[in-house]
Amino acid sequence: MNEPIISTHDLSVHFPLTGPLFGEKPVVRAVEGVSVEIGKGSFYGLVGESGSGKTTFGRALLRAAPITRGSAIYNDGEVKYDLPTIKKHELTDYRKRAQLIFQDPYAALSPRMTVRDIIAEPLEVMGLTKSREETDERVREIAAKCRINLEHLRRFPHAFSGGQRQRISIARALVSKPNFIVADESVAALDVSIQADVLNLLKSIQQDMGLTFLFISHDLSVVAHTCDHVAVMYLGRLVETAPTRELFANPRHPYTKALLSAIPSLDPDDQGNPLKLEGEIPSPTNPPPGCKFQTRCRYAIDLCRKEEPKLDKLGDDHDVACHRWKELAA
Ligand code: SF4
Numbered sequence: 001m002n003e004p005i006i007s008t009h010d011l012s013v014h015f016p017l018t019g020p021l022f023g024e025k026p027v028v029r030a031v032e033g034v035s036v037e038i039g040k041g042s043f044y045g046l047v048g049e050s051g052s053g054k055t056t057f058g059r060a061l062l063r064a065a066p067i068t069r070g071s072a073i074y075n076d077g078e079v080k081y082d083l084p085t086i087k088k089h090e091l092t093d094y095r096k097r098a099q100l101i102f103q104d105p106y107a108a109l110s111p112r113m114t115v116r117d118i119i120a121e122p123l124e125v126m127g128l129t130k131s132r133e134e135t136d137e138r139v140r141e142i143a144a145k146c147r148i149n150l151e152h153l154r155r156f157p158h159a160f161s162g163g164q165r166q167r168i169s170i171a172r173a174l175v176s177k178p179n180f181i182v183a184d185e186s187v188a189a190l191d192v193s194i195q196a197d198v199l200n201l202l203k204s205i206q207q208d209m210g211l212t213f214l215f216i217s218h219d220l221s222v223v224a225h226t227c228d229h230v231a232v233m234y235l236g237r238l239v240e241t242a243p244t245r246e247l248f249a250n251p252r253h254p255y256t257k258a259l260l261s262a263i264p265s266l267d268p269d270d271q272g273n274p275l276k277l278e279g280e281i282p283s284p285t286n287p288p289p290g291c292k293f294q295t296r297c298r299y300a301i302d303l304c305r306k307e308e309p310k311l312d313k314l315g316d317d318h319d320v321a322c323h324r325w326k327e328l329a330a
Helices: 054-061 088-097 115-126 132-145 150-154 162-174 192-209 220-226 244-249 254-261 302-306 325-329
Strands: 004-016 027-039 043-047 069-075 080-082 098-101 180-184 212-217 229-234 237-243 312-315 318-320
Touching: 004 054, 004 212, 027 043, 027 054, 027 069, 027 212, 027 229, 027 237, 043 054, 043 220, 054 069, 054 098, 054 180, 054 212, 088 098, 088 115, 098 162, 115 132, 115 150, 115 162, 132 150, 132 162, 132 192, 162 192, 192 212, 192 220, 212 220, 220 244, 229 244, 229 254, 237 244, 237 254
Parallel strands: 043 212, 043 229, 098 180, 180 212
Antiparallel strands: 004 027, 004 069, 069 080, 229 237, 237 318, 312 318
8 A cells, every 4th residue: 555645543434413401412433543654545435324424534534524533533644633633724725635526416516606616616715826817727737637528517406417417516626726625425416427538538547647546335336446445434433444356356345335235236146145234224323332333234143232443453454343254354
């Protein structure tokens, strides 16, 4: 792995709820004790069901969600920021270096602005260009990279399809020349036929501009074709991380296995999904004791209900948090 651009240690994000006047107030533990290193230039996948905390984790790295505990360092070789204690003027600079691509291209774009103005807005807000000519030049340059027809810069978003709108969102995120991008379910709202097109675009831009991506998705099949490393999250915790090939070839955590078995098979003789996930992810306000997956795990034993498993190092950059992974692998 290259030098990490993002390193977190024991990162937690909690949201206090209003509760009774006396006694303990309820807290949503959206992210709990997450430690990761995202190498420069990598396409790092973060997967899990809705409610697993992956979006909150991505937003915490952009300082758009509060960091309750733990450390998070951004280091692109030029600047190094301690994200939990980042100062106001550093945050202004960090916003140029770290950007978000939204999930929903329909909601993310103002219907009253032209495509040119949508893409140019971050440059103007951050004061990154000195003249309208320079802004237009940057907008045209990034629009071309994102395969947006330059004729379309004068039009409004409603004139475009979902895929075209997502390319406009991507251009807007990239126009400040960031180093680190959080792409949150960036293809989930698109037709399957368009998803591959947008994924190929993200991949080629990443290689062309040397960017680092945190690619958040609920869909392991999407991650398989784009990411070089994958982390699986459940109820705010990392339960397994590995290079993508290794994770798909040798999944060790029962939750990862269940997610993989949910990928539709093209084989007509496939007998279905023996590891199908039952039930809902528990509430992060009141998580179960011990292993957080125990309420849905067919392999749970007493130990799982009492003690939370720690991430074990399996070698080859592969970590898993399960008391029984060795037995289950055998
Ligand atoms: Fe299942 Fe126990 Fe492993 Fe948790 S620790 S995933 S409950 S076997």
